[in-house]
Structure formats: structure tokens, C-alpha cells
Amino acid sequence: MRVALLTLFPDVVRQTLSMGVVGRALERGKIDVATFNPRDYTNDNYRTVDDRPFGGGPGMVMLIEPLTRALDAARKLLPDASVVLMSPQGRRFDQAMAINFSQRAQIIFVCGRYEGIDQRFVDAKVDEQVSLGDFVTSGGELPALAMIDAATRLIPGVLHTDQSAIEDSFMDGLLDCPHYTRPPGHSLGDVPSVLLSGNHAEIARWRRQQALGVTWRQRPDLLDCMTLNKPDQQLLDAYIAAHQEKNGVQ
Ligand code: SAH
Secondary structure (H helix, E strand, O other): OEEEEEOOOHHHHHHHHOOHHHHHHHHOOOOEEEEEOHHHHOOOOOOOOEEOOOOOOOOOEEOHHHHHHHHHHHHHHOOOOEEEEEEEEEEEOOHHHHHHHHOOOEEEEEOOOOOOEOHHHHHHHOOEEEEOOOOOOOOOHHHHHHHHHHHHOOOOOOOOOHHHHHOOOOOOOOOOOOOOOOOOEEOOEEOOHHHHOOOHHHHHHHHHHHHHHHHHHHOHHHHHOOOOOHHHHHHHHHHHHHHHHHOOOO
16 A cells, blocks of 8 residues: 655644554555655745635645645556545545555555635546544544555555454444453453363354444444344344343343
8 A cells, every 4th residue: 555645734643653563564565655845846935835715714734736736746656546625525434444555556645724625626637535423623634644644554464464454343333342451360350261271162152242242332323324233133133131230131
């Protein structure tokens, strides 16, 4: 996955991407990131990238020209990239989109600032608009970084074991099961004994049941979109019965 970002804050983007799993992926050449600052593609002494909105109103709007020239430079590096605009008006990002991004060879992310960018640039140059969620951030950098992170950890060989990405929340429509580590006994509680049993089939069954149960409790809307097979339905029914007994529900 080779990505370019059009951003007024390339240092923040680079520094954030240098950490942890994504940083290692960069070092090992699993991903490649370039930044293009529209400010470097201005022609005036003030290096102006924004101006007041026609029609009045608050805030500033990003100018077409510096963005277009920055995009042209990015295109030279990534000629086959689709241009993805960060926007609260876009399609909401989810794990399916992260998988899709992780399988693309080239992507150019456009990070807006201020009130947004001149609509003519959006209409002429942008292929897709993607939103991190139904809220407004002050710029496209954090949403783009979140999306790049989510996509990078899905690239084969990026995580220590590819299995850990497969077992993450949302990968099979369910939330992840709970995790425990040492010590087995603690004043906050004991680790479920099945996890200490060494019985791998039982552990797998317990984890599946917990994933189903946690999803039922925390995100029942996810289960509404799924058809459970019989073994899963039985695991969930048993989880629900135990949960209701514990909580005194008839
Ligand atoms: N006036 C715009 C918001 C501008 S916020 C509107 O209401 O639609 C400034 C920039 O932050 C946007 O151009 C966009 O690039 C980014 N941004 C804000 N919220 C976002 C979100 N939920 N997802 C992705 N990008 C977002």
C-alpha cells in the first residue's frame, strides 16, 4: 500500500505514523507514505492556502490552486491512485473499507482544514469521500491517520501473527472476546479457568461464545445483520441464559 497525503501538517502525520505497528510497517517497506503540503505549492509571499468564502459566513476555505498543484505532484509519484477526500459528508469508514484500502496499491488522501475545501476541487479531482464517523474534527489528518492505521495492520506480515488481525473485532461481524494475562489470580478477580486448562478446543469454544455474548450485550445491531449457524446460536443461547440467570432475569 503506497499512500500520499495532501496535508498542511506533514510533520504531525509523519511523526504519528512513525510509531508502533505502522512505524514498523514503514521501516520494513510494507507501506510507503509521502506527504505533499499545499503550502509548498503557492505562488505568493504569504504562501496563502485559504481565503474567505463567497457569500459570506464564518471561517476560511482551502484554495483550489495549491491543492491542485500538490495533487499533481502526488500523482507523479502515484499515477494510479484514487483520490480519497476526508469529509464528514463521505461514506462512513468501517472494517470492510479498511480491508479494501489494505488491498489497494496506491491511495491519495486529501486532508481538509478550516471550513473545508473549494467544492470545484471536490467535484473535479476527488474520486471518493470518506468519513471517520458522524462528528466533525478540525482537519482530515486524524481521520486519515486512523484509516491508514486500520488498513496497515491488515496487510499480511505487518502484525506479528496475521491471525491477530483475523480475530479482531468486526472481522467476522462480531466483537472480539475478552483477553487476560498474568497474574491468574488478582484482587480484581480470577482469570476464567478454561483459559488455564490447556484444552485448545474448549478455549476456542469459550472464546467464540464470549465473542457472540459480548456482541449481543454491547452491539446487538451487529447480530441483526448476521445469520448465525446452529452451533453459534446454541453458544449464544447458553450465554444469554447464563447471563440472565446471573442478573435475575426470568
Ligand atoms: N464544514 C465542514 C467541516 C469542515 S472540518 C462540514 O461541516 O462538512 C475541516 C476538515 O476536517 C474537513 O474538510 C475534512 O477534511 C476533515 N473532517 C472533519 N470531520 C471529518 C470526519 N468525520 N471524517 C473525515 N474527515 C473529517
